[in-house]
Structure formats: structure tokens, C-alpha cells
Amino acid sequence: MKIMEGNIASPLGFSADGLHAGFKKKKHDFGWIVSEVPASVAGVYTTNQVIAAPLLVTKESIQKNQQLQAVVVNSGVANSCTGLEGMEDAYKMQQWTADKLKIAPDLVALASTGVIGERLPMEALKTGLSKIVINGNADDFAQAILTTDTCTKTCVVTELFGQDVVTMAGVAKGSGMIHPNMATMLAFITCDANISSAALQQALSRNVETTFNQITVDGDTSTNDMVLVMANGCTQNEEILPDTEAFDRFADMLQFVMADLAKKIAKDGEGATKLIEARVLHAKDELTARMVAKSVVGSSLVKTAIFGEDPNWGRILAAIGYAGPRVSVANIDIAIEGLPVMKASSPVSFDSEEMSEVMTRDDLVIEIDLHDGEAEGRAWGCDLSYDYVKINALYRT
Numbered sequence: 001m002k003i004m005e006g007n008i009a010s011p012l013g014f015s016a017d018g019l020h021a022g023f024k025k026k027k028h029d030f031g032w033i034v035s036e037v038p039a040s041v042a043g044v045y046t047t048n049q050v051i052a053a054p055l056l057v058t059k060e061s062i063q064k065n066q067q068l069q070a071v072v073v074n075s076g077v078a079n080s081c082t083g084l085e086g087m088e089d090a091y092k093m094q095q096w097t098a099d100k101l102k103i104a105p106d107l108v109a110l111a112s113t114g115v116i117g118e119r120l121p122m123e124a125l126k127t128g129l130s131k132i133v134i135n136g137n138a139d140d141f142a143q144a145i146l147t148t149d150t151c152t153k154t155c156v157v158t159e160l161f162g163q164d165v166v167t168m169a170g171v172a173k174g175s176g177m178i179h180p181n182m183a184t185m186l187a188f189i190t191c192d193a194n195i196s197s198a199a200l201q202q203a204l205s206r207n208v209e210t211t212f213n214q215i216t217v218d219g220d221t222s223t224n225d226m227v228l229v230m231a232n233g234c235t236q237n238e239e240i241l242p243d244t245e246a247f248d249r250f251a252d253m254l255q256f257v258m259a260d261l262a263k264k265i266a267k268d269g270e271g272a273t274k275l276i277e278a279r280v281l282h283a284k285d286e287l288t289a290r291m292v293a294k295s296v297v298g299s300s301l302v303k304t305a306i307f308g309e310d311p312n313w314g315r316i317l318a319a320i321g322y323a324g325p326r327v328s329v330a331n332i333d334i335a336i337e338g339l340p341v342m343k344a345s346s347p348v349s350f351d352s353e354e355m356s357e358v359m360t361r362d363d364l365v366i367e368i369d370l371h372d373g374e375a376e377g378r379a380w381g382c383d384l385s386y387d388y389v390k391i392n393a394l395y396r397t
Helices: 053-065 083-101 122-131 138-144 197-208 245-267 286-298 300-307 313-321 352-359 386-393
Strands: 002-004 014-019 030-045 067-077 108-115 153-161 164-173 186-191 226-231 275-283 333-336 339-343 363-369 375-382
Touching: 014 138, 030 053, 030 122, 030 138, 030 186, 030 197, 053 067, 053 083, 053 108, 053 226, 067 083, 067 122, 067 138, 067 226, 083 108, 083 122, 108 186, 108 226, 153 245, 164 245, 186 245, 197 226, 197 245, 245 275, 245 375, 275 286, 275 300, 286 300, 286 313, 286 363, 286 375, 300 313, 313 333, 313 339, 313 363, 333 352, 339 352
Parallel strands: 067 108, 186 226, 275 363
Antiparallel strands: 002 153, 014 030, 030 067, 030 226, 153 164, 164 186, 275 375, 333 339, 333 363
């Protein structure tokens, strides 16, 4: 597998574009991804019981055909908690996009992100659809889906399947309301492989628990967000079937892209200054390892300690203790960036100057050895800064 420079339109048969339409005062706020042909599709969606209109329409469409040809996205307005009028606006968004592309409405997926409780400004939608083009600037699409993000998040990889080079690309947004289970963000993945929707869904479901569901910024789950994967078969490679070596390699490609995007989302958490990775070793099972890791990166006290560059191992141990699964609390080792701070659940001395230098780093790894089995798990989060409060206190103003 090779990591490449590129964007969401790098796979064969895909194009994308983005622009400013008027959903926000400034900056790009409208975009789409278009496939030359209908593509196999897989998706995972927010588990919040309050689900925004665009997601409801998208899920309905995918269930009908198990295919997509376009995804249209706006940022700035979430079209969530907007009642029957919001549903009508979402259906218009789908129909108008289909009319422009001359395809069936059920082949169009929708995504909206931004302020909850406000209806879509339909004039902005008309403006966006009048200006957007096929084979536009795919980098502009990555800009158009952002809200409080400080940077775009993309990943492109290639892999050889027989004589054919398969390309997979991902793009995501997410900065606040990040505690996926699924989802609290938007992520779109395109691929030119020949694979059915059922197999694609199997690969996505196989990897979501260890990637997007292992990140957290603030513990809030959004109403709007999802991951969609499209594979249009334009490489014309031999079909990738489940329970084969080719499928395992394809799933590994997908896992890499999803994990890369997940870490970029965590690192770009609202007001964040540091990425925190928790690695749990020797757990009794994978679920325990993942739950402990996510508890540590999700702890407000751990997050504030990391922001203050304080190696407060007591907060880490406390987060392990309330993670849920039963662990042997008398035999836990903890290290920060390789420097031990606890052995067998007892504190150990460390060089304060070396630790001070370590704590200034932008990326920090907390390693936890439970000495209770062979399973491993990881999770990613960020520190909690003063700016997080500022951003969210002034979100609507």
C-alpha cells in the first residue's frame, strides 16, 4: 500500500467541487462529490436519537438502491431539529441536485453541518447549484465541508490488485461535538475498486469500531454526521469478494484511511494544542482495551492536565478505573512518551527535566499495560484548552 498526494477525486471516475454559496458569511460552504457511474455504497450514521433531515433522506435513499452517484454537502446550517419543513428542504436539495446531474434523486446523498435549529437558506442552495461544476476543484470540496475546523483532512492510498492499481481517498470534517459511536463528524471515502455494496458495508463495519469510534474531543454526539464510502468499479479489477485475501487487503486499505482521518479529527479538536493517543496493552479482550483507551483520552481531567503539561498519572489511573470493564487495578503500568510514571500501580521516580520536555510535544502517547491478557486497543483525543470554551460559548454569535 502506498500513501499518495491527492484529494477525494483521485480515484478513477470521481470528481468534486466546492465554493461559497451563502450558507455562511464567508468561506466555502457548498460542495459535491460525483461519480461517472452509480457506485456501490456503505454508510454508518450517528447514534443520537435526534437525527437531522439530511441523514434521514440519505439513509432512505441508500436502503432503496444500495447505490449512490453523488453526495452534496453544505456547511454553516445543519438542517437539524427543523420539523417537516426541514424534511421538505432536504428533499428539494436532493431533487434539485439530481435535476442538475440528470440522475435519479435516490442516487444523491445529502449532508449538512453547522448550527442546529435553523432551516436551509434555499436561495443559497440555488446559488450553489447554479455555480458548482463537475471536474471542479476537489481541494475546494475539502474546504467547503468545514465548520470550526482549522484545517482540511484528507488521505489517499493505492494498492495493487492483480494488474490493477486501486486508489482510495478520504476527506473528513470534525472539530467539536466529537464522540463518535457513530459519528459526530462527516467523512467521505471514494474508491475505484469493483466491490459490492454488501461487501463494502462489511469492510466499513469491520473497521469503524477501531477508528472513528475511538476518537473523542468533548464527549458530545452530534445529530448530523456520518461516514459514507463509495466504490464505482472504474478500475474494472476482478470483483473483491468477502472471505478472500483480496478482501482483507481492501479492508486494510480502508482501515488505514479511516484511522488517518480519525487521528486528524482528534488533533484538530476545537481549541486543541495537543493530540493524545492512549495505547492499551495486554488487556483481557479487545473491547476492554478499546474502552480503557477511550476513557483515558475522554477524561476532562486528563485532557486539562495534558493542556497544562502536567504528567498527572493519578488522573490517568482514575480514568482506567471508571472505564467500565473490570481490570486488575493492582498491576497496571503507565508511561508517557515512553517514560514510566507507574509500575504495578505504584508511582516511580522520573527525571523532571526530561518529563517537562516530553510534555511540551504536540503529540503525546500514553501507554497503559494491564498485564491481563494479549489484546490491544487505541484511542485518540486532544487536550482541553481555554479556547474550547470560547469557541463554544460564542458558536452562534
